[in-house]
Amino acid sequence: MDRKITLPLTDEDARSLRAGDYVYLSGVIYTARDAAHKRMYEALENGESLPIEMQNNVVYYLGPTPARPGHVIGSAGPTTSSRMDKYAPKLLDLGLKGMVGKGKRTQEVIDAVVRNGAVYFAAVGGAGALLSKCIKKADVVAYDDLGTEAIRRLEIENLPVIVVIDSEGTNLYATAAEQWKK
Amino acid sequence: MRTVQVQTVTDTVREMCISVNHQLSSDMVCKLTEAVKIEESPLGKQILGQLVENMDIAKTEMIPICQDTGMAVIFIEIGQDVHFEGGNLEDAINEGVRRGYTDGYLRKSVVRDPIERENTKDNTPAVIHYSIVPGDGVKITLAPKGFGSENMSRVFMLKPAQGIEGVKEAVLTAVAEAGPNACPPMVVGVGVGGTFEKCAILAKKALTRNVQEHSSIPYVADLEKELLEKINSLGLGPGGLGGRMTALAVSVETYPTHIAGLPVAVNICCHVNRHIVREI
Numbered sequence: 001m002d003r004k005i006t007l008p009l010t011d012e013d014a015r016s017l018r019a020g021d022y023v024y025l026s027g028v029i030y031t032a033r034d035a036a037h038k039r040m041y042e043a044l045e046n047g048e049s050l051p052i053e054m055q056n057n058v059v060y061y062l063g064p065t066p067a068r069p070g071h072v073i074g075s076a077g078p079t080t081s082s083r084m085d086k087y088a089p090k091l092l093d094l095g096l097k098g099m100v101g102k103g104k105r106t107q108e109v110i111d112a113v114v115r116n117g118a119v120y121f122a123a124v125g126g127a128g129a130l131l132s133k134c135i136k137k138a139d140v141v142a143y144d145d146l147g148t149e150a151i152r153r154l155e156i157e158n159l160p161v162i163v164v165i166d167s168e169g170t171n172l173y174a175t176a177a178e179q180w181k182k
Numbered sequence: 183m184r185t186v187q188v189q190t191v192t193d194t195v196r197e198m199c200i201s202v203n204h205q206l207s208s209d210m211v212c213k214l215t216e217a218v219k220i221e222e223s224p225l226g227k228q229i230l231g232q233l234v235e236n237m238d239i240a241k242t243e244m245i246p247i248c249q250d251t252g253m254a255v256i257f258i259e260i261g262q263d264v265h266f267e268g269g270n271l272e273d274a275i276n277e278g279v280r281r282g283y284t285d286g287y288l289r290k291s292v293v294r295d296p297i298e299r300e301n302t303k304d305n306t307p308a309v310i311h312y313s314i315v316p317g318d319g320v321k322i323t324l325a326p327k328g329f330g331s332e333n334m335s336r337v338f339m340l341k342p343a344q345g346i347e348g349v350k351e352a353v354l355t356a357v358a359e360a361g362p363n364a365c366p367p368m369v370v371g372v373g374v375g376g377t378f379e380k381c382a383i384l385a386k387k388a389l390t391r392n393v394q395e396h397s398s399i400p401y402v403a404d405l406e407k408e409l410l411e412k413i414n415s416l417g418l419g420p421g422g423l424g425g426r427m428t429a430l431a432v433s434v435e436t437y438p439t440h441i442a443g444l445p446v447a448v449n450i451c452c453h454v455n456r457h458i459v460r461e462i
Contacts, residue, residue: 022225035299065246065289074287075246080330080363102421103330103363124229124421125330125365126454129245130236147301148289160232162225162423173362176424180223180417 004158008056009097014119017163019170023121024158029100031062033079035149036142037087044090051142052151055095060123061102063148064132073138073154075128078102081120085109092116100161104173113165120165134159184318185265186462188274191320194460195278198324199254200286202458203246206237209394210369210455213430217367217420226425230367233420233453248454251288252326254279254308255386263318272310280304291329311383320462325390331368331452334360337382340444346401349374349446350409356448357413357429362422365452369393370413370432373447375439384435385449390457393431406432430455 001020005013007027017023030052032040040050061081065074081088081101088099089112097118102125105113113120123131137155144150164172206214214237218230240247256275268274283290283305292306293299315321336359338352353372360368371391373384396403409432419425430453439445 022228063249063289063291065249065251066287068244068287071245074289075240075249075251077249079250080333082363102365104361122362122421122423124232125362126248126452127232127236128249129240129243129247130232132245133239147303148291162421164423172424173422177361177417177419177422180419180424180426182415182417 007058009058009119010056011097011117014097015117015167017119017166019163019166019172021163023161023163025058025161026157026159027155029058029060029154029156029159030141031060031064031152031154033061033063033149034083035146036151037084039143041087041090054091056097058098058100059091059096060100060154065128065148067138073132073135076132076135077128078123078125081105088112092118105165110165110169110171114167114169117167119163119167121161122164123159123161131159183263183265184261185267186320188266188268188271190462191271191274191322192278192281194322194462195256195275195324196282196285198322198458198460199279199282199288199326202324202326202456203251203286203288204244205241206247206454207457209392211237213393214453217427217430221420221425221427223419223425225423226420226427229420229423230427246288248328249289250291250328250330251283252328252456253292254305255325255327256308256310257313257323257387257390258310259313259315259321261317261319262314264320275310276306276308279308280306321459322462323390323457323459325386325457328452328454331360331364331450334364335385335449336447337378338446339378340446342442342444344444346405348444349405350412352446353409353432353448354412354416356450358416360450361418364450365454366418366422367420367427367430367453369451369453369455370409370429371449371451372432372434373449374434374436374445376437376445377439378445380437381445381447382449384437385447388433388435389449389451389455391433393433393455397434399436402434402436406434
């Protein structure tokens with residue numbers, strides 16, 4: 001089913017999404033990948049606060065190319081999510097409602113998605129030029145020294161994603177290939 | 183003896199870095215365009231359509247095809263009658279990468295040390311493979327490699343008794359495990375033979391081949407066709423979300439090996455299989 005969803009992601013919207021839904025996301029989303037996750041995780045371990053609010057927000061696993069002059073951002077597709085698996089359950093337990101990336105997740109992440117009524121979306125990997133057109137504003141809000149890996153606040157319009165793991169724990173990667181196997 | 187100024191190498195590498203990250207070679211464009219027609223899954227067709235549109239936007243608006251503009255892998259063939267002048271060749275190559283990635287607004291994805299992980303901020307150094315060949319030419323092949331797919335690549339040290347069936351099993355195992363992480367539809371480079379490191383270099387080199395051509399060795403060409411068919415029966419499909427087009431091409435390179443061994447390397451590349459060649 002095709003859906004249009006505005007971020008931040010409400011509990012109600014998150015729970016209404018089903019694995020296989022094609023969704024256009026609009027609103028505010030935050031980028032974070034390997035180094036930013038490591039730093040946020042360490043901040044929590046040290047009892048410090050996070051630089052961005054987790055509650056009902058969605059994180060996009062993205063490290064963009066630099067913006068050309070006059071452009072908002074450079075190429076901006078998803079990176080492989082599995083490298084964030086170590087950190088994701090903790091962020092989900094703090095209220096993170098959704099993640100946009102690509103590729104498989106561990107059972108620990110799936111369990112945390114179910115426990116918190118959250119969603120894991122996949123964007124099309126390797127379509128960074130196309131996806132960049134959906135980003136209308138981009139500002140670094142934390143960890144500027146990390147360059148491409150800094151946390152950015154993005155304003156997006158109709159970013160196309162697919163629900164891979166829904167709040168009930170259904171995993172599209174586990175079922176989709178079976179259907180097409182010869 | 184022919185003299186080549188290293189500045190020419192720098193300028194050439196710079197231009198190659200920018201070009202290859204915005205425009206795929208015509209063989210890759212043909213394969214992706216064909217894939218849209220072949221795919222049976224509606225979602226798979228939609229994803230492939232996005233990838234074709236993405237290629238057009240990248241080329242016309244100069245936005246890199248993928249945000250992972252890779253680590254620069256360079257194969258340089260140097261004629262033995264060439265003399266380089268004006269500085270160190272390796273420095274000249276890295277200067278080309280530095281300028282290309284900076285001037286071309288490409289992502290700097292290289293860290294100085296694998297454990298300490300401080301970004302070098304200019305995407306250097308490149309990984310450079312040199313070979314000395316007859317003549318007085320210089321041929322540079324650049325293949326920037328993204329790590330979503332690089333991380334899913336494997337080396338298998340098989341026993342000779344496992345033979346060609348063992349090779350097939352190794353390739354299918356690597357592709358199935360890679361799944362959605364490697365951004366299918368993939369291009370699969372396979373190196374068979376040599377030593378531990380030689381088979382990995384062969385697999386990387388296989389990825390720089392024209393994806394519309396098969397090996398000139400008949401049994402290897404048959405192996406490439408059979409592997410592609412088997413991979414496209416796995417059902418992974420575009421984005422790993424189900425469908426026929428799990429791989430666009432399989433390229434296999436072979437080399438003599440030891441009586442006791444059968445090394446096999448599987449270097450997986452996503453659909454953004456970038457390769458470009460220039461001769462100086």
